[in-house]
Amino acid sequence: MSNYTEIIDKIKNSERILLTSHINPDGDALGSGLALFLALNRYNRIQSQLDENYMDKVVRFVLEDNVPGNLKFLKGTEMIENIKNVNSKYNFDLVICLDSANKERIGSVEKLIGDDSFVINIDHHTSNTRYGDIDCIENISSTSEIMYKFIKEMGIEIDTLIGEAIYTGVVNDTGNFAHSNVTTNTFLLASDLLEKGVDNSKIVREFYNSKSMSTLRLMGKALEDMVYVPEKKLVHLFISIETLKELDAKKEESEGLVELINSYEGSEVSLFLREEEKGKIKGSMRSKHDKDVNAIAKLFGGGGHIKAAGFTSSLSAEEIIEKVKAML
Structure with a gap:
């Protein structure tokens, strides 16, 4: 049984949200984080239109390392911040760690977690040390597959940009659907994202087949x-x-x-x-x-x-x- 509802409630009641993932980010680390980043920004826009008194949440996606060159084709990556440019005294009330089996994996971004920060740990690694105040650990293909289900549960439409981020993460951790961690649900996810306009051939070309x-x-x-x-x-x-x-x-x-x-x-x-x-x-x-x-x-x-x-x-x-x- 998932704890998505508990996580959604925590997000809705938080004002300053930090998203992060592991050092040396791969397609799943960046794809899952970017998908959630774009989804929460969409949530802000929707709520602002529905309620003129709604106060936008601050949502920042911070990593220790720069975005790898083969992932810069994903729109939204230009808004991902490097920890070197973030004031360590900034007070986040909610921190969401993605695709990180232990807290040390997020590197120096850990210094942004304050004493009062609430930590949510979302991951698919069976070795996860369950370091969060809420741990959402599922033994499936990727953290991006978790994020696909979570964003749908939150009631946020998965558009092409969010879909591309998720699809890239799944492609990364399944070896382009070649590994044994692929299930029928993984293929159903891929089919749904293709219907939403995700260009699978572009993602494979940019992610796998464009090398310096x-x-x-x-x-x-x-x-x-x-x-x-x-x-x-x-x-x-x-x-x-x-x-x-x-x-x-x-x-x-x-x-x-x-x-x-x-x-x-x-x-x-x-x-x-x-x-x-x-x-x-x-x-x-x-x-x-x-x-x-x-x-x-x-x-x-x-x-x-x-x-x-x-x-x-x-x-x-x-x-x-x-x-x-x-x-x-």
Whole structure:
């Protein structure tokens, strides 16, 4: 049983709403957040027309990182704010975290959560730590699929712009409807959004098939440097900050490399490691069959799903690889 009604009541009774999602945002993080952002702005417009005394809610969508280049085609992304440009003393009475399995995943945006802020946690990761005052966790394809149902429950029309954001999130987390997390409800959602004018071919073209030269060079470097461990059926790859600089590539351009290397026919599990600032390493894992990469990611303080999980660690790449190999 969903707790949508409780969440809707909280939104309607709040004045200053912060929306956020995880660091290094992907299509689902940004798509679900943008869909809700656009929906709440539409709610403001409708209520203003119905009631001249209605006071518009302040709704802001803030992320630690910039919008990735392959998601800027979504209208509304230009209104997403970077935490660097937001006054940390601004008082939000409601914070909605999307697609973030734990509070740490939202990065430095966490400093915007005040002592009096009410936190709503909306997510589809089974590893979610349930850190909200209200937790809405559903084991379905994506947080964007949750948002599709939620916005309809709120009585807000899903127009083309909201629909594009939702569709992009679903495409991201289902591998364009190729993963085992796809259900008949996911296809019904897609069918409904197409009827509302969402151009699925445009989204796939812009999101998947429009890559910069630096992204393509990074993909080539990944294929050249990936290492296969046959006895573990593991393929792993490490990309350093220096390599990113050499290729003039942004860190968000490395998204998708974990799936790329896992396409090797002998691989059952892929491990992609990317060096971050301050000695941290971001890890992403994928599994083709029954290997539980969520359990492995939990060893490093991360999580996700059985077939897709991630983490951030202070260990070296070599130490992480050895620990992962020991678990397989």
